[in-house]
Amino acid sequence: MTPNSQTGTDTVKVAILGSGNIGSDLMFKLLKQPGHMELALLAGIDPASDGLTRARDLGIATSAEGIKAVLADPDLKIVFDATSAYAHVRHAKALREAGRIAIDLTPAARGPYVVPPANLNTHLDEVNVNLITCGGQATIPLAYAVSRVTPVDYAEMVSTVSSVSAGPGTRQNIDEFTFTTARGLEVIGGAKKGKAIIILNPADPPIMMRNTVYVMPEANDIDEQAIIDSVNRMVADVQEYVPGYRLKNGPLFEQRSTAQGPRTIVSMLLEVTGAGDWLPPYAGNLDIMTASARRVGEVFAQKLLAEATPTEVTA
Amino acid sequence: MKAPRITDTTLRDGSHAMRHQYTLEHAKNIVAALDKAGVPVLEVTHGDGLGGSSIQYGFSLTNEMDIIETAAQTATQAKIAALLLPGIGTRKELQEAVARGIKVVRIATHCTEADVSEQHFGMAKKMGLETVGFLMMSHMRPPEFLVEQAKLMESYGADCVYVVDSAGAMLPHQAADRVKALKDALSVEVGFHAHNNLGLAIGNTLAAVQAGADQVDGTLRGLGAGAGNAATELIAAVLDKMDLNPGVDVFGLMDAAEFVLAPMMPFQPIPDRDSIAIGYAGVYSTFLLHAKRLGAEHHIDPRDILVELGRRQAVAGQEDWILDVTLDMAREKNGA
Numbered sequence: 275m276t277p278n279s280q281t282g283t284d285t286v287k288v289a290i291l292g293s294g295n296i297g298s299d300l301m302f303k304l305l306k307q308p309g310h311m312e313l314a315l316l317a318g319i320d321p322a323s324d325g326l327t328r329a330r331d332l333g334i335a336t337s338a339e340g341i342k343a344v345l346a347d348p349d350l351k352i353v354f355d356a357t358s359a360y361a362h363v364r365h366a367k368a369l370r371e372a373g374r375i376a377i378d379l380t381p382a383a384r385g386p387y388v389v390p391p392a393n394l395n396t397h398l399d400e401v402n403v404n405l406i407t408c409g410g411q412a413t414i415p416l417a418y419a420v421s422r423v424t425p426v427d428y429a430e431m432v433s434t435v436s437s438v439s440a441g442p443g444t445r446q447n448i449d450e451f452t453f454t455t456a457r458g459l460e461v462i463g464g465a466k467k468g469k470a471i472i473i474l475n476p477a478d479p480p481i482m483m484r485n486t487v488y489v490m491p492e493a494n495d496i497d498e499q500a501i502i503d504s505v506n507r508m509v510a511d512v513q514e515y516v517p518g519y520r521l522k523n524g525p526l527f528e529q530r531s532t533a534q535g536p537r538t539i540v541s542m543l544l545e546v547t548g549a550g551d552w553l554p555p556y557a558g559n560l561d562i563m564t565a566s567a568r569r570v571g572e573v574f575a576q577k578l579l580a581e582a583t584p585t586e587v588t589a
Numbered sequence: 590m591k592a593p594r595i596t597d598t599t600l601r602d603g604s605h606a607m608r609h610q611y612t613l614e615h616a617k618n619i620v621a622a623l624d625k626a627g628v629p630v631l632e633v634t635h636g637d638g639l640g641g642s643s644i645q646y647g648f649s650l651t652n653e654m655d656i657i658e659t660a661a662q663t664a665t666q667a668k669i670a671a672l673l674l675p676g677i678g679t680r681k682e683l684q685e686a687v688a689r690g691i692k693v694v695r696i697a698t699h700c701t702e703a704d705v706s707e708q709h710f711g712m713a714k715k716m717g718l719e720t721v722g723f724l725m726m727s728h729m730r731p732p733e734f735l736v737e738q739a740k741l742m743e744s745y746g747a748d749c750v751y752v753v754d755s756a757g758a759m760l761p762h763q764a765a766d767r768v769k770a771l772k773d774a775l776s777v778e779v780g781f782h783a784h785n786n787l788g789l790a791i792g793n794t795l796a797a798v799q800a801g802a803d804q805v806d807g808t809l810r811g812l813g814a815g816a817g818n819a820a821t822e823l824i825a826a827v828l829d830k831m832d833l834n835p836g837v838d839v840f841g842l843m844d845a846a847e848f849v850l851a852p853m854m855p856f857q858p859i860p861d862r863d864s865i866a867i868g869y870a871g872v873y874s875t876f877l878l879h880a881k882r883l884g885a886e887h888h889i890d891p892r893d894i895l896v897e898l899g900r901r902q903a904v905a906g907q908e909d910w911i912l913d914v915t916l917d918m919a920r921e922k923n924g925a
Contacts, residue, residue, distance in 0.1 A: 428644075430644050432645050434907060442704075445702075446707060448675050449681075469640075471677050471906070472676040473904065473906045474702045474705065474904075475904050476904070477901070477902035478902075481901075481902075488645065490644070522913065523912070523913055526916070530644065532648045533649070541912060543912065
């Protein structure tokens, strides 16, 4: 591994694939808070793209050769893929064969879903992990916070993002957002059934990203204080890597009528203010994605370093 | 002026007022009466469209797919339509609705977000459906802006694009200006969907017809979100008096409203205090019952909640913001 010239500690070289908004925001986050990572390459496919120019101006090595440039340098151990689901399917295979760790910010989901405070530690032996969706990163932690206290039948999330922060990828594939997020509420959130809804709001000035999480526990009689405590702990855990993550209202406990009779519903209303690293603060939906990616990368980097120098770690 | 096609949406927009408690028996009776009276298109879905059964919008008592299938089996001449809001419903539900018998899909987006519907129009056309685009909350943007959004839907494959007054906030000249702008710019049909929050559902529908609307919506007894919609039986009677009857049985529709629908309605939607506030503040009509319930629970005037939602520029589907606004107001009131 490479000694970091600034801090003297060991770091792992990482690359970002994709020079769009997500790739650029992640670049700024890795420069601001590198941890045990050294951003050694930003690879896009358009030599004239603003993203590559921006990176060069900041002294980051760039390439317009995309995945080829990443594969050419065996020192790039961790690769963040901020391209598209379509491209990631190909990238995933190539990176796996080359023995690199892929952190997938697209909806391709070739590897298991991860939400850092819920299940990251169980997937550290994987070579490809997927970050689900922005709404998933925001809401699955809260479904998980309830389901670790009491069994959950159903979890539903509603994500409202400002129109200007929803790019063409999201707009043309809006069904994929709902499928993937609903699945994440089940697989990681612990609900027997998940449902996701996304709404684009064109208000001017743009609204902050808002998310509402509704959870229907199996039992109507639940330990409310235990749920409140668990949710508060989870919010604090997420805030460690997404400082703008805030529970605005709730948990609120109410009885609602359903086809199966009255049921207890736990409602939690969130707001995510972006850090403003590259994208504006209202784009909390994109911020939570890149912040989660950085967190996942950091944990993998620490693990690689520990494996490379086990004696130093124990010494 | 030509006679517009009437689409009855008692079994979709009316689902809001029914709190999504329709049964198969209800559906069968409503469809049979409307079909017999010659209404050519009947919309049948959860009020918030396919997949709308949720905590956010209210759970359906009866699976909407079963209601669609019952409707399709009951109708002899009428085509069954479903509403789909991308972001809530997906192509998965659309496929199932087609398998259960729909022939028309109406794809609705907020009036500034038409580009989220491309995937769904493409798929609907591939499955051979008639397609209608719904530009919701059309009062929030001027005619020339709506034209651009309508053109997107036309380019994706819409056979008709509706100006939708989801908030019941338009005045007759505003409805007419918007319909006329779309008529001038599109080569496909143009429709209009009214809400009665300012008491203008029939007036706006007539203004739309005079401006050239090819399709208009109604519900029996006006049963729908907010103060309800333009009443189908009323549209029929008025069009008939204008010599524009599109081939429906006016007395048959009056009977359907009187003897089939009225007995099962939980209440008659009218422009009452809170509904007028919806039209006045320009917020989504569906917010009405949610704001009433939360206002009562937290001792807040529902009108204050609705006006604040208007100030925050809430759009269709944002029922969770009603809870958010209510809790914010309750906290402020309690000085916490």
